[in-house]
Amino acid sequence: xxxxxxxxxxxxxxxxxxxxxxxxxxxxxxxxxxxxxxxxxxxxxxxxxxxxxxxxxxxxxxxxxxxxxxxxxxxxxxxxxxxxxxxxxxxxxxxxxxxxxxxxxxxxxxxxxxxxxxxxxxxxxxxxxxxxxxxxxxxxxxxxxxxxxxxxxxxxxxxxxxxxxxxxxxxxxxxxxxxxxxxxxxxxxxxxxxxxxxxxxxxxxxxxxxxxxxxxxxxxxxxxxxxxxxxxxxxxxxxxxxxxxxxxxxxxxxxxxxxxxxxxxxxxxxxxxxxxxxxxxxxxxxxxxxxxxxxxxxxxxxxxxxxxxxxxxxxxxxxxxxxxxxxxxxxxxxxxxxxxxxxxxxxxxxxxxxxxxxxxxxxxxxxxxxxxxxxxxxxxxxxxxxxxxxxxxxxxxxxxxxxxxxxxxxxxxxxxxxxxxxxxxxxxxxxxxxxxxxxxxxxxxxxxxxxxxxxxxxxxxxxxxxxxxxxxxxxxxxxxxxxxxxxxxxxxxxxxxxxxxxxxxxxxxxxxxxxxxxxxxxxxxxxxxxxxxxxxxxxxxxxxxxxxxxxxxxxxxx
Numbered sequence: 001x002x003x004x005x006x007x008x009x010x011x012x013x014x015x016x017x018x019x020x021x022x023x024x025x026x027x028x029x030x031x032x033x034x035x036x037x038x039x040x041x042x043x044x045x046x047x048x049x050x051x052x053x054x055x056x057x058x059x060x061x062x063x064x065x066x067x068x069x070x071x072x073x074x075x076x077x078x079x080x081x082x083x084x085x086x087x088x089x090x091x092x093x094x095x096x097x098x099x100x101x102x103x104x105x106x107x108x109x110x111x112x113x114x115x116x117x118x119x120x121x122x123x124x125x126x127x128x129x130x131x132x133x134x135x136x137x138x139x140x141x142x143x144x145x146x147x148x149x150x151x152x153x154x155x156x157x158x159x160x161x162x163x164x165x166x167x168x169x170x171x172x173x174x175x176x177x178x179x180x181x182x183x184x185x186x187x188x189x190x191x192x193x194x195x196x197x198x199x200x201x202x203x204x205x206x207x208x209x210x211x212x213x214x215x216x217x218x219x220x221x222x223x224x225x226x227x228x229x230x231x232x233x234x235x236x237x238x239x240x241x242x243x244x245x246x247x248x249x250x251x252x253x254x255x256x257x258x259x260x261x262x263x264x265x266x267x268x269x270x271x272x273x274x275x276x277x278x279x280x281x282x283x284x285x286x287x288x289x290x291x292x293x294x295x296x297x298x299x300x301x302x303x304x305x306x307x308x309x310x311x312x313x314x315x316x317x318x319x320x321x322x323x324x325x326x327x328x329x330x331x332x333x334x335x336x337x338x339x340x341x342x343x344x345x346x347x348x349x350x351x352x353x354x355x356x357x358x359x360x361x362x363x364x365x366x367x368x369x370x371x372x373x374x375x376x377x378x379x380x381x382x383x384x385x386x387x388x389x390x391x392x393x394x395x396x397x398x399x400x401x402x403x404x405x406x407x408x409x410x411x412x413x414x415x416x417x418x419x420x421x422x423x424x425x426x427x428x429x430x431x432x433x434x435x436x437x438x439x440x441x442x443x444x445x446x447x448x449x450x451x452x453x454x455x456x457x458x459x460x461x462x463x464x465x466x467x468x469x470x471x472x473x474x475x476x477x478x479x480x481x482x483x484x485x486x487x488x489x490x491x492x493x494x495x496x497x498x499x500x501x502x503x504x505x506x507x508x509x510x511x512x513x514x515x516x517x518x519x520x521x522x523x524x525x526x527x528x529x530x531x532x533x534x535x536x537x538x539x540x541x542x543x544x545x546x547x548x549x550x551x552x553x554x555x556x557x558x
Contacts, residue, residue: 004111004114004115004118004253005110005111005114007114007118008113008114008117008118009110009114011027011117011158012110012113012114012117012161012162012165014027015027015158015159015161015162015521016162016165016166018159018162018521019159019162019163019166019521019538021521022521022522023522024519024522025155025520025521025522026151026155026520026521027154027155027158028120028124028127028150028151028152028154028155028158029151030147030151030152032127032128032131032143032146032147037127037128041127041128042128044128044129045126045127045128045129045130045131045132046128046129046132048126048128048129048132049129049132049133049136050132052081052083052133052237053081053082053083054081054082054083055082055083055084056068056083056084056085056086057083057084057085057086057236057237057240059240059241059244059247059248060085060086060240060243060244060247060257060261060262061244061247061248061251061257062086062088062096062247062257062258062261062262063088063096063258065086065087065088066087066088066089066092067086067087067266068084068085068086068087069084069085069087069264069265069266069267070082070083070084070085070236070264070267071233071234071265071267072136072137072233072234072235072236072237073234074135074136074137075136075137075138075139075391075392075393075394075427075428076135076136076139076392076421076423076424076426076427076428077136077424077426077427078426078427078428079426081136081137081237083236083237085236085240085262085264086262086264087264087265087266088261088263089271090263090271090274090275090278091278093228093261093263093275094199094228094275094278094280094281096256096258096261097199097226097227097228097258097259097261097280098198098199098226098280099256099258100226100255100256100258100259101196101198101199101225101226103255103256103259104221104224104225104226104255104256104259105195105196105224105225107224109164109165109168109169109194109222109223109224110165110169112165112221112222112224113161113162113164113165113222115249115250115253115255116157116161116218116221116222116246117158117161118249119242119245119246119248119249119250120154120157120158120245122245122248122249123150123154123241123242123245124150124151124154126241126245127146127149127150127151127154128146128150129241130145130146130149130150130210130238130241130242131145131146131149131150132145133149133237133238133241134146134148134149134209134210134235134238135391136237137206137209137234137235137236137237137238137394138206138207138208138209138235138238138341138391138394139338139339139341139391139392139393139394139427139428140207140338140391141338141387141388141389141390141391142388143388144337144338144391148208148210148211149208149209149210149211149238150210152211152520153210153211153214153242154214155520155521156211156214156215156520156525156537156538157214157215157217157218158218158520159215159520159521159537159538160214160215160216160218160219160222160537160538160542160543161218161219161222163219163538163539163540163542163543164218164219164222164223164543164546165222167194167223167540167543167544168194168222168223168547171192171549172192173191173192174189174190174191174192175189175190175191176188176189176190176556177189177190177553186555187555187556188553188554188555188556189553189554189555189556190551190552190553191551191552191553192549192550192551192552193549193550193552194223194224194547194548194549195224195547195548195549195550196220196223196224196225196546196547197225197282197283197305197545197546197547197548198225198280198281198282198283199225199226199227199228199278199280199281199282199283200216200220200221200225200226200227200228200281200282200283200284200285200546201227201228201230201275201276201281201283201284201285202216202217202220202227202228202229202230202284202285203230203272203276203284203285203286203287203288203296204229204230204231204232204235204239204287205232205235205287205288206232206234206235206394206395207235207338207341207342207394208287208342209231209232209235209236209237209238209239210238210239210242212287212309213229213231213239213242213285213287214239214242215285215525215537215538215542216285216307216537217229217242217260217285219285219537219538219542219543219546220283220285220546221246221259221260222543223543223546223547224547225282225283225546225547226258226259226260226261227259227260227261228261228262228263228275228281229243229260229261229262229263230263230264230265230271230272230275231262231264232288233264233265233270234394234395235394236262236264239262240262243260243261243262246259246260247260263275276296276299276304277299277302279302281304282303282304282305283304283305283306283307283546284296284299284304284305284306284307285306285307285308285535286306286307286308286309286310287308287309288309288310289310289311290310290311290448290477290531293308293309293310293311293533294310296308297534305545305546306534307534307535307542307545308533308534308535309343309479309525309526309532309533309535310477310531310532310533311343311448311450311477311532312343312448312473312476312477312478312479312480312530312531312532312533313347313348313445313446313447313448313472313473313476313477313478314344314345314346314347314348314478314479314480314481314515315346315347315348315349315350315468315469315472315473315478315481315482316331316346316348316349316350316481316482316483316484316515317350317462317465317466317469317481317482317483317484317485317494318349318350318351318352318356318368318465318484319352319356319357319462319465319483319484319485319486319487319490320356320357320358320484320485320486320487320490321356321357321358321484321485321486321508321510322358322359322486323358323359323510324356324358324363324368324371325371325375326510326511327484327510328368328371328372328374328375329375329510330509330510330511330514331346331349331372331375331482332372332375332376332378332379333379333389333514334346334482334514334515334516335376335432335452335454336376336379336380336386336389336390336431336432336452337389337390337514337516338390338391339390339391339392339393339398339419339429339430339431339432339451339452340432340450340451340452340453340454341393341394341398341450341451341452342516343479343532344479344480344515344516344517344518345480345516346454346480346482346515347445347448347449347453347454347455348445348455348457348468348469348472349372349454349455349456349457350439350457350459350464350465350468350469351365351368351369351456351457351458351459351465352365352458352459352460352461352462352464352465353365353458353459353460353461354461355367355368356368356484357486365458369413369434369436369456370413372413372434372454372456373413373414373434376414376431376432376434376454377414377431380417380419380431380432381431383420383422386419386420386431387419387420387421387422387423387427390419390429390431390452391429392421392424392427392428392429393428393429393430393451396428398430398450398451399428399430399451401449401450401451401453402416402430402433402451402452402453405433405435405449405453406433408435408444410435410436410437410444411435411436412433412434412435412436413434413435413436413456414432414433414434414454415433416430416431416432416433416452417430417431418430418431419431430451430452431452432452432453432454433452433453433454434454434455434456435453435454435455435456436455436456436457436458437455437456437457437458438457438458439457439458439459439460439464439468441457442468445457445472446472446475446476447476448476462485462490463493466490466493466494466497466498467497469481469497469498469501470497470498470500470501470503471501473498473501473502473503473530473532474500474501474502474530474531475531476531477530477531477532477533478501478502478503478530478532479503479504479525479526479532479533480503480504480506480515480516481494481498481503481504481505481506481515482505482506482507482509482515483498483505483506483507483508484507484508485507485508486508491507494507501529501530502527502528502529502530503527503529503530504523504524504527524536524537524538524539525537528541
């Protein structure tokens with residue numbers, strides 16, 4: 001594998017350097033421009049996706065299946081995709097992974113990293129196909145589908161590869177250890193191996209089937225562990241394409257395709273728990289709801305190493321700013337992006353009862369709420385922008401949650417509605433709603449209301465806003481926090497309290513960057529410091545816990 005290793009060594013070195021620098025680095029361009037990807041790339045990607053409809057997904061190379069299964073529906077068409085995937089019993093998947101463990105773990109970290117980068121380069125040729133697959137499984141709009149499931153996901157995967165490679169090569173493989181003992185010296189030959197833990201399981205989610213899956217997937221693979229990818233049954237196709245590309249490269253290098261397997265649910269048999277509880281599964285990555293996430297975390301008592309990203313209650317702290325109109329425009333986009341179906345989407349907007357200071361003048365609470373509602377409404381009713389920002393609702397349960405919220409008696413500052421999509425008339429859509437609550441009604445805003453639901457919470461002052469945001473993060477978890485203040489003392493108070501609550505904060509965003517967004521090689525996604533999740537990608541712990549250092553020593557001959 002020397003040629004492949006040499007081919008990608010420069011990319012790997014760049015990625016490792018980017019991990020340390022934390023400045024902007026993107027190996028895979030996020031602009032779907034024909035100048036970057038070719039004039040026919042989108043048309044070919046759409047054609048490839050269309051050709052998959054109502055067909056078996058036959059690209060996998062992991063043996064004859066026991067059955068075929070498929071449950072995906074398009075949120076834009078509200079029709080089944082008709083794609084079926086090979087089904088394998090959990091015990092078959094685990095046995096295949098165990099058999100593939102030896103050849104994979106015996107490769108050098110640099111060789112594993114190169115093979116995985118080669119697979120990402122194959123994934124790159126299919127970004128547009130993956131984009132259309134993501135649209136019609138998650139409901140993301142086209143641009144987000146392309147960026148999040150394509151280049152951004154590939155960069156997150158490369159980040160995990162770089163982190164895993166660096167940690168496995170941090171120490172020398174061998175050394176001679178000489179200890180002076182006065183008249184003589186004790187000399188030992190010492191060597192070390194980074195020994196992978198074993199079979200890994202990655203449990204995907206319905207809304208970001210590649211972006212949230214590939215970090216754990218590639219972190220386990222680069223550290224020598226065979227991986228079973230268990231996608232959400234409603235969002236299989238995007239990650240199935242990625243798995244197919246990994247298998248293609250593995251086979252081309254004379255390795256078992258079953259080093260990386262896709263394990264789907266049968267139409268009448270859910271296999272996640274069977275896989276997770278299998279004694280041979282040593283590593284589990286999970287993205288999804290808190291209840292099932294807590295169950296996955298409970299498996300740590302069985303000696304499994306678990307990495308989770310669950311739900312959280314994300315806050316916005318409004319104290320002061322220079323231009324309120326720019327602030328509400330930024331926040332309106334943040335809550336509208338993918339109709340709030342993001343783990344980083346803001347939900348609770350804490351606003352002091354006396355209002356927000358804007359360029360030295362106090363804007364009353366009521367006006368702040370009106371401006372926020374107006375900005376959201378303006379975006380949701382903009383025929384050119386709305387369909388491309390809000391996309392469609394992935395799960396009918398999300399739409400029902402919005403409807404249920406309307407019956408709870410809270411003051412409604414902005415009612416939800418539908419979003420007209422001229423390309424997909426049958427799209428399942430829902431624009432954000434905004435409800436007003438008082439700070440004393442903590443039980444009503446202390447849980448995640450996944451989807452396009454906003455809560456304006458009137459507080460006594462900014463100090464109470466900070467206290468509540470931090471309490472919610474500590475008690476219920478939070479993945480993001482946005483804060484607006486021109487007061488340095490208030491800013492420091494927010495930093496101090498939210499850092500203790502394990503929550504990243506974005507201050508004073510008004511331009512083309514939003515609280516929802518996390519950049520590979522720079523932002524740590526989730527901190528692992530509150531109930532929203534116990535892991536963070538990609539920090540060293542995210543890869544270090546996937547292998548063990550084992551040493552060997554013997555006296556130097558002669």
